[in-house]
Structures are given as structure tokens and as C-alpha cells.
Amino acid sequence: MTGSTGRVLRGIAAAVLGFAVCAAAPVQDADQKTITLVHLTDVHMRPGFNAPERFRLALRDVRSRKPALIINTGDTLDGSADAEVKWASWQAAVAAEIGDIPLFNLLGNHDIDAPLTREVACAQLRMPSRYYRFDRFGWRFLMLDGNGFAADQEQWDWLARELREAPAGMPIAVASHHPIFSMGATIHSPGDQIGRWKELVALFATHPNVKLCLGGHSHLADVTRYNGVTYTTGGSVSGYWWELEKSSDGKGSYQQTPPGYNVIRLAPSGVVSVDYVRYPDPATR
Ligand SMILES: [Zn+2]
Numbered sequence: 001m002t003g004s005t006g007r008v009l010r011g012i013a014a015a016v017l018g019f020a021v022c023a024a025a026p027v028q029d030a031d032q033k034t035i036t037l038v039h040l041t042d043v044h045m046r047p048g049f050n051a052p053e054r055f056r057l058a059l060r061d062v063r064s065r066k067p068a069l070i071i072n073t074g075d076t077l078d079g080s081a082d083a084e085v086k087w088a089s090w091q092a093a094v095a096a097e098i099g100d101i102p103l104f105n106l107l108g109n110h111d112i113d114a115p116l117t118r119e120v121a122c123a124q125l126r127m128p129s130r131y132y133r134f135d136r137f138g139w140r141f142l143m144l145d146g147n148g149f150a151a152d153q154e155q156w157d158w159l160a161r162e163l164r165e166a167p168a169g170m171p172i173a174v175a176s177h178h179p180i181f182s183m184g185a186t187i188h189s190p191g192d193q194i195g196r197w198k199e200l201v202a203l204f205a206t207h208p209n210v211k212l213c214l215g216g217h218s219h220l221a222d223v224t225r226y227n228g229v230t231y232t233t234g235g236s237v238s239g240y241w242w243e244l245e246k247s248s249d250g251k252g253s254y255q256q257t258p259p260g261y262n263v264i265r266l267a268p269s270g271v272v273s274v275d276y277v278r279y280p281d282p283a284t285r
Pocket of ligand 1: 075108109110177216217218
């Protein structure tokens with residue numbers, strides 16, 4: 001390495017560090033004690049049903065809540081047909097509507113429908129790898145790849161190591177597309193839960209740092225508190241996949257869950273509240 005190259009690299013490192021410090025500064029709620037996390041899931045971007053425009057209504061509503069961060073738990077795309085058009089709609093909506101709010105994504109099953117690949121989906125979703133971690137507001141977030149999780153020993157080992165090595169007292173949130181524990185899925189579609197979910201529930205019970213689990217996939221909104229962990233499945237932004245005629249109420253709902261997203265308030269010590277909210281979309285009113 002030459003001296004000038006070293007200086008350049010140190011400059012880049014400083015810039016990255018500066019960004020990290022800046023980005024880590026929490027945007028606290030008015031009470032100065034909590035932050036708002038918006039949990040989106042199952043956007044199922046598609047060209048029809050006015051989905052791109054209706055998704056923008058959802059993001060505008062999200063932005064009005066001034067969240068510190070947004071987590072999207074996948075099925076961003078509605079399958080592989082016209083994938084480039086769908087990704088372009090997603091990118092345009094995100095660029096136009098969320099401003100500088102940090103957005104963290106993970107992979108749903110439809111984001112990698114053949115012939116789509118994890119590599120392309122990770123790049124489109126600006127993910128460093130198919131599973132990863134990040135820290136915000138004193139919390140550690142572990143973002144899983146729920147696709148094929150049951151047979152994915154490498155990822156299981158990573159998760160177990162992350163839990164073992166996390167700083168004492170640091171609250172942990174685990175996010176996956178397939179819910180780890182969901183009452184709605186238990187009622188309507190037990191197969192929707194992530195593989196080895198009973199083992200995960202038992203594992204988390206031995207790590208009291210784990211406070212929150214975020215999931216999607218079922219399009220059902222529920223919150224279950226079990227062994228000190230708040231498990232929530234965030235309904236879906238797309239409801240009945242943006243369709244009205246097939247929906248359970250003619251207004252976009254799947255089962256009893258309307259289109260919406262989770263608003264979660266986090267304190268340094270744990271989860272304060274989880275609320276599933278609708279967004280103003282004239283098509284669903
Ligand atoms: Zn799914």
C-alpha cells in the first residue's frame with residue numbers, strides 16, 4: 001500500500017465512521033425516552049391494481065410519524081414476472097417518499113422466486129448479505145433469511161453465536177420474513193411459521209436480551225408476548241395482494257387484517273407498545 005493510498009483509505013474509513021456515528025444518532029420521540037420503529041411487510045410490489053401509487057400513500061403515512069427507522073420484513077416483490085419493473089417501482093417510491101429515514105430490509109420468499117436470485121434481491125434491497133446485524137438506539141437487530149432456515153445450519157450457528165456474544169443487557173430484536181411465533185399463523189396457516197420455530201422460541205427463552213421478534217408472510221397482524229419476548233407479525237402493506245374484489249371485505253383485507261403496518265415504540269430497556277395501523281388509501285375505505 002502506498003502512503004497516498006493509505007491516506008485515502010483512512011479518509012474513507014473516517015467518512016464511513018462519521019456516517020455511522022451520525023446515522024446511529026436516534027431520532028427520539030417527543031418524550032425523549034423512546035423511539036418509533038415502523039415495521040413494514042409484504043409490500044408485494046406489482047404493476048397492477050395501482051399498487052405503486054398506493055404504496056406511496058403508505059410510505060407518506062409512515063414518514064408523517066417521524067420514525068427513527070423502518071424495517072421491511074420482505075416479500076417486497078410479488079414474484080418474478082416483470083421483476084425489473086417491480087424493482088423500479090420500489091426504488092422510485094422509496095427514493096421519493098422516505099427521505100433520510102434509515103430503511104433495513106430482508107428477503108421474503110417471493111423476492112427470490114425462480115429465476116430471481118438472492119444476489120440481485122440483496123443488491124436491490126441494499127443488504128450487506130442475506131442475513132446481517134445492525135445496532136440502533138442501544139438495540140441490536142438481527143436480520144434473518146427465513147428462506148430454508150430449517151436446513152440452514154450455517155445461519156443457525158451465526159444466530160446462536162450472536163445471541164451468546166451480545167453485550168450483557170443489550171436488548172435484541174430478531175426479524176425474519178416467516179414469523180417465528182404467530183397466533184394468526186397458528187390459526188390460519190401454521191406452515192407459514194419459520195422452520196425450527198419451537199427451537200427458536202426455546203433458544204430465546206434462554207437469552208433474556210431477546211425482547212422483540214418481527215415477522216411477515218401471513219398477511220395477518222398479531223402480537224403475542226411469550227417468555228418475555230414480544231412476537232409480532234406485521235399484517236401486510238398490500239392486504240389481499242392489493243386486490244379488492246377477492247378480499248374478505250371488498251376493501252383489501254386478508255381474513256380480518258386490513259392493509260397496514262406496525263408502529264412499535266422502543267425504550268432502551270424493552271418494547272413499550274406495538275400498534276397495527278391502517279394508512280389512508282381511498283381504495284380501501
Ligand atoms: Zn411470504
